[in-house]
Amino acid sequence: DSGVTQTPKHLITATGQRVTLRCSPRSGDLSVYWYQQSLDQGLQFLIQYYNGEERAKGNILERFSAQQFPDLHSELNLSSLELGDSALYFCASSPRGADNYGYTFGSGTRLTVV
Amino acid sequence: AQSVTQLGSHVSVSEGALVLLRCNYSSSVPPYLFWYVQYPNQGLQLLLKYTSAATLVKGINGFEAEFKKSETSFHLTKPSAHMSDAAEYFCAVSAPASNTGKLIFGQGTTLQVKP
Numbered sequence: 001d002s003g004v005t006q007t008p009k010h011l012i013t014a015t016g017q018r019v020t021l022r023c024s025p026r027s028g029d030l031s032v033y034w035y036q037q038s039l040d041q042g043l044q045f046l047i048q049y050y051n052g053e054e055r056a057k058g059n060i061l062e063r064f065s066a067q068q069f070p071d072l073h074s075e076l077n078l079s080s081l082e083l084g085d086s087a088l089y090f091c092a093s094s095p096r097g098a099d100n101y102g103y104t105f106g107s108g109t110r111l112t113v114v
Numbered sequence: 115a116q117s118v119t120q121l122g123s124h125v126s127v128s129e130g131a132l133v134l135l136r137c138n139y140s141s142s143v144p145p146y147l148f149w150y151v152q153y154p155n156q157g158l159q160l161l162l163k164y165t166s167a168a169t170l171v172k173g174i175n176g177f178e179a180e181f182k183k184s185e186t187s188f189h190l191t192k193p194s195a196h197m198s199d200a201a202e203y204f205c206a207v208s209a210p211a212s213n214t215g216k217l218i219f220g221q222g223t224t225l226q227v228k229p
Contacts, residue, residue: 002157031215043204043219056214090157098215102148105157 003027004106006091012112018079021109023091025072031055031094032074033103034066038087049074050097081113116141116207120220128228133177133192135223137205140186147188148206148217149179158204164188175199200227 003026013019025032034046045058049068060066063081068074078085088110092103121136139145146165150158162173169181179190188205202224206217 002159004157033216035219042221045216045218048214048216056216058216092158094215096215098213102150102160102163103158103215103217105150105159107155107157 002104002106004091004093004104006089006106006109008109009107010110010112012114013081015081015083015113017081017113018077019081019111021076021078021089021091021111023074023076023093023106025074025091025093026104029093029095029104030072031097032068032072033092033094034060034074034076035090035092036087037090037108041087043090046076048097055097078111083113086111086113116145116209116218118205118207118218118220120203120205120223122223123221124224124226126226126228127195129197130194133190133195133199133225135190135203135205135225137179137188137190137220138186139188139205139207141207141209143209143212146208147179147181148208149173149177149188149190150204150206150219151175152202152204152222154201161190161203195225195227197227197229200225 005024030051033048036044046060048056066076088108090108092105117140148163149161164181172178205220
């Protein structure tokens, strides 16, 4: 157990729907990062939150949004889902906003859009 | 901007043989570099990291990597492969001078270990 908890582990939904992925960071970590992993794109950075504020933005679609709550858990919202959104979504956490410790990853949410 | 290139999407070695996974980086500032391993149906686990101290970095499970600035490389090695090393390996780079801890990952290299 890495200490980073992601729920649900698996999600199957239809095109056009909206889903919410949840992440609880490791205790004491203030930053949360979201990544999308797919066969054709590899690991793509989506967004980082640090202590409730957006810190960095990557290749995140406008149909996707995220937030970090006061208790530091984070949610990634995916709407108007398309078949191409099927992927593994990872959350990771780190102690600070910009540091050299590397991340601790959760085990991911596998999203299948049908 | 930072980027990482992993040479070889698939590497196959025999058990007991040397493991060499190649990573080249591009960075406009002195980088921090990382290697992660991903086992099937699991998240990524940090193997080792370079953060501008010693250029030869030792990690878990007998892996090590050497930072070579002149070659912009950070190759991962292990003297003797074990069956349990079969997994996907990712090299990643971050920019310590930036105000973010985001990592840019390479495309990954799948390591196959043959008995």
